[in-house]
Amino acid sequence: xxxxxxxxxxxxxxxxxxxxxxxxxxxxxxxxxxxxxxxxxxxxxxxxxxxxxxxxxxxxxxxxxxxxxxxxxxxxxxxxxxxxxxxxxxxxxxxxxxxxxxxxxxxxxxxxxxxxxxxxxxxxxxxxxxxxxxxxxxxxxxxxxxxxxxxxxxxxxxxxxxxxxxxxxxxxxxxxxxxxxxxxxxxxxxxxxxxxxxxxxxxxxxxxxxxxxxxxxxxxxxxxxxxxxxxxxxxxxxxxxxxxxxxxxxxxxxxxxxxxxxxxxxxxxxxxxxxxxxxxxxxxxxxxxxxxxxxxxxxxxxxxxxxxxxxxxxxxxxxxxxxxxxxxxxxxxxxxxxxxxxxxxxxxxxxxxxxxxxxxxxxxxxxxxxxxxxxxxxxxxxxxxxxxxx
Numbered sequence: 551x552x553x554x555x556x557x558x559x560x561x562x563x564x565x566x567x568x569x570x571x572x573x574x575x576x577x578x579x580x581x582x583x584x585x586x587x588x589x590x591x592x593x594x595x596x597x598x599x600x601x602x603x604x605x606x607x608x609x610x611x612x613x614x615x616x617x618x619x620x621x622x623x624x625x626x627x628x629x630x631x632x633x634x635x636x637x638x639x640x641x642x643x644x645x646x647x648x649x650x651x652x653x654x655x656x657x658x659x660x661x662x663x664x665x666x667x668x669x670x671x672x673x674x675x676x677x678x679x680x681x682x683x684x685x686x687x688x689x690x691x692x693x694x695x696x697x698x699x700x701x702x703x704x705x706x707x708x709x710x711x712x713x714x715x716x717x718x719x720x721x722x723x724x725x726x727x728x729x730x731x732x733x734x735x736x737x738x739x740x741x742x743x744x745x746x747x748x749x750x751x752x753x754x755x756x757x758x759x760x761x762x763x764x765x766x767x768x769x770x771x772x773x774x775x776x777x778x779x780x781x782x783x784x785x786x787x788x789x790x791x792x793x794x795x796x797x798x799x800x801x802x803x804x805x806x807x808x809x810x811x812x813x814x815x816x817x818x819x820x821x822x823x824x825x826x827x828x829x830x831x832x833x834x835x836x837x838x839x840x841x842x843x844x845x846x847x848x849x850x851x852x853x854x855x856x857x858x859x860x861x862x863x864x865x866x867x868x869x870x871x872x873x874x875x876x877x878x879x880x881x882x883x884x885x886x887x888x889x890x891x892x893x894x895x896x897x898x899x900x901x902x903x904x905x906x907x908x909x910x911x912x913x914x915x916x917x918x919x920x921x922x923x924x925x926x927x928x929x930x931x932x933x934x935x936x937x938x939x940x
Contacts, residue, residue, distance in 0.1 A: 555934035558588035561669035563661060563685060565594045565678040567698065570631045573807040574779055575834045577695045577726065577746055577863065578674050580926045583627055591629035592660055592669070597653070597677050623660045632660045654684035661685065676709070676716035689937065692720040694730050695746065697859035702783060702812065721940055724933065727882045729859040742936050745882065746863040747924040753870035754918045755838045762843035763836065765829045769801035772906055775844035775873075777805045777837055778864055780820075780828065781812040786852040786878060787819055792895030793850070794823040800902075802848070805840050807831040841871035846905055849877035853893075865889065869921035872914030874905035888917060 562585060566578045570593055582591050623630040634656050661669060671678060671687035674695065682690070692713075699706040699713070714737050717723050723741045725731035731743045766773060774793075776785075794802050802825060809815040820826050832840060841847070847868030851857045861882040868875045869888055876898055877883055879891040890901045 554931045555938055556588070556931060557585060557670075557934045557937065560589045561661075561664075561666040562589050562591045563594065563657065563666070563669045563671050563681070563687070564591060565597070565671070565673040565675055565681070567596055567674045567696070569595045569633075570626065573810050573831050577693070580749065581930065582629060582672075584926055584930060586627070586629040590664065590666060592623060592657075592664060592666065593629055593631045594657060594678075595631060595633045597634065597675060623664065630660070630664060632657065650680045653680055657681055658684045673716070676712040679712060679716045679719065682719065689722070689940070690720045691722045691724065692717050692734075693724040693726075694734060695726040697730065697856055700855040700859070722933075722936055727859045727861040729881055733859075740940075742933075744929060744932065745861040746865070747926055747929050748863065748866035748870050748921065750866060750870040750918075750922050750925045752835070753838055753841065753867050754872075754922070756842040756871035757914060757918055760842060761839050763805075763829075763832070763840040765827075766803055766805075766840055766843045769803060769827060770799070771801070772845040772902075773801045773803055773843060774846050774848050774902060775803045775805060775840065776848045776850060776864075777832075777840060777867070778862070779806050779810050780804050780808045780815065780817060781810065782815045783812045783854075783856055784851050784860070786850050787817075789850050789852075789878070789895055789898070790826060791819055791823055793898060794826040796895050796899050798825055801825055801827060803827045803829050803844075805829045805832055805837075837867065838871060841868065841873060844871075844873055845909070846902055847871075847873040847875045848898075849875065849880070849883075849889075850898075851878050851880055853878065853880070866921045866924040869917045870924075872918045874909055874913070874917070876901045876905065888920065 564578065564582050568576060568578065582593055585591055623632045634653055668686055668688045670689045670691065671681060671685055672691045672693060674693050675698065676692065698704055699709040717734050717738045720738065721740065723734050723738045724744045725734050725741055726744060726746050731741050735741045790802065808817055808828065817828060821828060849862055849864060858881055860880060865886065875889045877889055877891050879893055883889050883891060892898045892901055
């Protein structure tokens with residue numbers, strides 16, 4: 551049998567849009583941790599694209615960045631992490647000029663220390679363009695998983711201009727949502743549509759007998775569960791309140807940190823509903839125990855410029871765990887037959903009633919088997935195949 555394509559024995563410099571140690575694992579964490587098994591990976595943490603606020607979360611992050619930034623690259627989770635000391639003021643011309651000098655010097659010094667030569671430059675943000683001359687990469691990948699320019703606090707004009715330049719330069723552009731792929735194909739003919747997937751083997755363990763998250767287990771059934779960041783830029787808060795009021799005998803549980811990337815998120819209207827429960831963050835490895843106790847998975851995203859270009863990572867996490875999934879009608883979900891969508895509380899309640907009435911262990915097993923091909927390992931094989939074709 552022909553061996554499946556894979557990347558190995560390569561040097562990879564990944565410029566991420568988040569820190570490595572963060573409340574939520576994202577696409578960059580899943581792919582880089584797997585690539586690090588057979589490659590040398592230097593992960594460059596977030597360049598601070600959002601203007602920081604003098605609030606608790608941002609102040610803590612600034613302090614951590616100062617502490618880590620003075621240490622150079624540090625080994626963790628099988629790879630090396632660099633916390634660059636850059637100015638998070640990307641709309642300021644002087645700050646951009648300063649970063650154009652400082653960031654390449656810091657990354658070049660780190661790659662030399664690690665013995666990397668002509669690495670693959672794998673960037674989740676286009677500001678990595680300042681590393682092109684410093685690294686002389688053998689391959690440039692732009693991995694677009696969000697419409698970052700549409701997020702609050704981002705200088706959208708500067709970001710969009712940098713993205714167009716970097717996408718034109720990239721040897722391969724990966725886009726995680728149809729809207730992102732459509733936009734990037736206007737500037738590059740090397741775009742590969744690569745929606746977010748899941749650790750399907752891990753989430754499939756939710757089908758086995760085992761412990762249920764204690765906080766969730768304490769709630770009356772049926773339990774409708776959302777896992778992910780609780781942020782006002784993405785979640786439809788009024789929709790959630792409407793669902794809670796429409797079915798007081800149901801438990802709606804939101805499992806995830808409040809406010810990452812959107813520290814001004816106000817959840818007071820959610821907390822005021824007696825059957826709407828904010829259960830807080832769980833470690834990634836604990837999520838199957840949460841979904842094991844769920845009766846259905848919910849994706850209650852608002853419809854806005856940001857969510858129009860999102861493919862939620864929880865789609866295949868829910869399905870791998872065997873759950874029926876009900877969501878608001880995001881463009882990225884329109885062709886996924888396993889997901890039912892509605893735009894208002896009444897429609898979502900009707901869909902949930904239907905799936906709750908007809909769900910079974912057999913249907914859960916079928917959903918999980920169907921999701922099995924949407925794994926991070928399979929996605930890496932597809933990316934490796936695309937690279938081989940270059």
